[in-house]
Amino acid sequence: MSSSTAVRDLQKDLENKANDLGKIQKDIGKNHQLRKKYTIQLGENELVLKELDLLEEDANVYKLIGPVLVKQDLAEANANVRKRIEYISAELKRLDAILQDMEEKQNNKRETIMKLQQRLQSIQAGKAKA
Amino acid sequence: MEPPAKGTVTPLASLFSEEEARKAASYVEEKIGEKRVEMNRLQQFVDENDNLINLVKKLPDQLHHNVMVPFGKMAFFPGRLIHTNECLVLLGENYYTDRSSKQTVDFLKRRDKTLQSQIHSLKAEIEDFQTEASFFATTASEAAEGLVEIREEYVEEDSSAPVIQSSEREPSNISGGEAEEELEDDDFARIMSRLNELEMEEEQEGEDGGDRGEEHDSPIEILEESQHDLVKGIRGETDCGRIEYGKQETTISVPMKTSGHSSSIREPRVSEPRVKAKVIQVLPETHPHKDLDDPLNCIGPMSQYLPKGDQSRSATAQQNAGTWRDFQATAAISTAKAKTNVLGPQKIEKPEPEFDSTKAFTGSIVEHAHIQETSTHSHTQSSVSQPSKPVSRFKAQRR
Numbered sequence: 395m396s397s398s399t400a401v402r403d404l405q406k407d408l409e410n411k412a413n414d415l416g417k418i419q420k421d422i423g424k425n426h427q428l429r430k431k432y433t434i435q436l437g438e439n440e441l442v443l444k445e446l447d448l449l450e451e452d453a454n455v456y457k458l459i460g461p462v463l464v465k466q467d468l469a470e471a472n473a474n475v476r477k478r479i480e481y482i483s484a485e486l487k488r489l490d491a492i493l494q495d496m497e498e499k500q501n502n503k504r505e506t507i508m509k510l511q512q513r514l515q516s517i518q519a520g521k522a523k524a
Numbered sequence: 525m526e527p528p529a530k531g532t533v534t535p536l537a538s539l540f541s542e543e544e545a546r547k548a549a550s551y552v553e554e555k556i557g558e559k560r561v562e563m564n565r566l567q568q569f570v571d572e573n574d575n576l577i578n579l580v581k582k583l584p585d586q587l588h589h590n591v592m593v594p595f596g597k598m599a600f601f602p603g604r605l606i607h608t609n610e611c612l613v614l615l616g617e618n619y620y621t622d623r624s625s626k627q628t629v630d631f632l633k634r635r636d637k638t639l640q641s642q643i644h645s646l647k648a649e650i651e652d653f654q655t656e657a658s659f660f661a662t663t664a665s666e667a668a669e670g671l672v673e674i675r676e677e678y679v680e681e682d683s684s685a686p687v688i689q690s691s692e693r694e695p696s697n698i699s700g701g702e703a704e705e706e707l708e709d710d711d712f713a714r715i716m717s718r719l720n721e722l723e724m725e726e727e728q729e730g731e732d733g734g735d736r737g738e739e740h741d742s743p744i745e746i747l748e749e750s751q752h753d754l755v756k757g758i759r760g761e762t763d764c765g766r767i768e769y770g771k772q773e774t775t776i777s778v779p780m781k782t783s784g785h786s787s788s789i790r791e792p793r794v795s796e797p798r799v800k801a802k803v804i805q806v807l808p809e810t811h812p813h814k815d816l817d818d819p820l821n822c823i824g825p826m827s828q829y830l831p832k833g834d835q836s837r838s839a840t841a842q843q844n845a846g847t848w849r850d851f852q853a854t855a856a857i858s859t860a861k862a863k864t865n866v867l868g869p870q871k872i873e874k875p876e877p878e879f880d881s882t883k884a885f886t887g888s889i890v891e892h893a894h895i896q897e898t899s900t901h902s903h904t905q906s907s908v909s910q911p912s913k914p915v916s917r918f919k920a921q922r923r
Contacts, residue, residue: 456622457620466619
């Protein structure tokens with residue numbers, strides 16, 4: 395009797411852990427997508443910066459804000475883009491850290507789940523023998 | 525001959541199930557598909573960019589162009605393009621700038637370059653995935669075919685003792701031959717005719733080296749009686765030869781298989797000792813190629829028929845190994861100059877296989893690493909192709 399309750403507990407535990415693992419994996423997936431987006435943006439910004447650097451001093455630069463093109467100073471635009479790149483890089487770093495953290499968690503969860511499964515199996519095997 | 529403890533035979537299928545490998549392969553294939561789509565998209569960008577470059581180049585040719593101006597989604601109305609040398613270029617991130625046509629073209633060309641580099645990296649990625657996929661696929665097929673991994677410890681001491689043995693036996697064999705000259709002559713004739721037949725077969729089939737090893741092996745075991753056995757062996761050989769040949773053709777991995785289960789295949793035809801010998805033979809066959817770097821290792825196996833082929837191939841390296849081997853090599857190898865008396869050398873050689881078998885080094889036929897995968901294939905293939913060589917040797921001998 396007691397063993398069966400223990401098994402039930404273990405199974406419940408296992409279920410919970412599996413759910414947690416699933417959640418973490420989902421988060422990791424989201425994080426990956428976000429990261430991808432940021433990487434693409436970073437690439438684009440770098441391209442823009444390169445082009446801005448190539449522009450002559452008196453070139454007209456506009457920024458599309460909503461439906462209107464707003465004329466901007468070249469130096470200003472340049473600074474803006476640089477700032478944006480900085481921001482994105484920082485964001486990427488942050489995401490990387492989070493990702494690492496989550497992967498660690500994921501591995502831990504996986505291990506615990508494996509252990510739980512083993513315990514369950516051993517208990518069930520013991521029961522079968524008995 | 526082969527102590528059971530010498531090596532382990534692990535079916536590849538037990539390491540990776542075929543299903544798993546196939547799943548992995550299909551997964552990688554999927555990824556390749558994704559990358560392909562991505563690359564197509566990029567390629568489209570490149571094409572569009574090229575078109576745009578052409579257009580922008582042409583625009584300033586005229587002062588104005590008559591065009592149909594899109595108005596909303598559905599409607600167009602006639603209009604005229606003026607200021608043909610002015611472009612508002614989207615740099616990205618919602619930044620625009622006024623550019624002349626020429627500047628725009630330059631910009632577009634730079635963009636094209638970045639696109640090309642992206643495509644390039646994507647191509648590399650796809651290639652990577654493809655090798656991965658092919659690796660998984662081959663693993664799957666190998667597992668399905670029942671390929672086995674054979675590991676055997678290489679014990680160096682064994683080599684010396686067997687050599688002595690073999691040399692001792694040699695004389696005995698010869699002396700025995702003298703005593704029973706008549707018998708031998710008979711046998712000789714039979715053997716030679718048989719050999720001729722074999723040769724013809726081999727020429728036709730190209731690969732059948734394994735059989736001969738048998739022939740020679742049997743004598744080793746049954747020294748004096750060897751002649752009778754020899755004859756038998758030869759007959760058995762032919763059968764085996766064909767069978768083996770077929771196997772080899774079907775799959776690269778077959779040789780290994782045979783080594784693993786050879787007894788079952790061959791037993792019926794040949795007397796026991798031979799069977800063993802065969803098994804041993806096969807092993808060296810597959811392994812030597814791996815360890816070809818050090819000739820010493822290979823020498824053992826080479827004494828046997830197939831192995832001899834190895835010798836002839838890599839003869840230079842192996843000859844260093846020892847006079848005995850040299851003798852063998854010269855006698856049995858394709859270098860026809862060697863001794864003309866067929867039986868003598870062959871018999872002599874027979875003893876060696878024994879020690880070869882014992883000697884056999886560790887050879888894991890299957891490597892699991894990526895890159896090695898391909899290499900293993902080549903190894904196995906080479907082993908397969910080997911058998912064909914002995915034929916030439918044989919011919920040489922007879923002449």
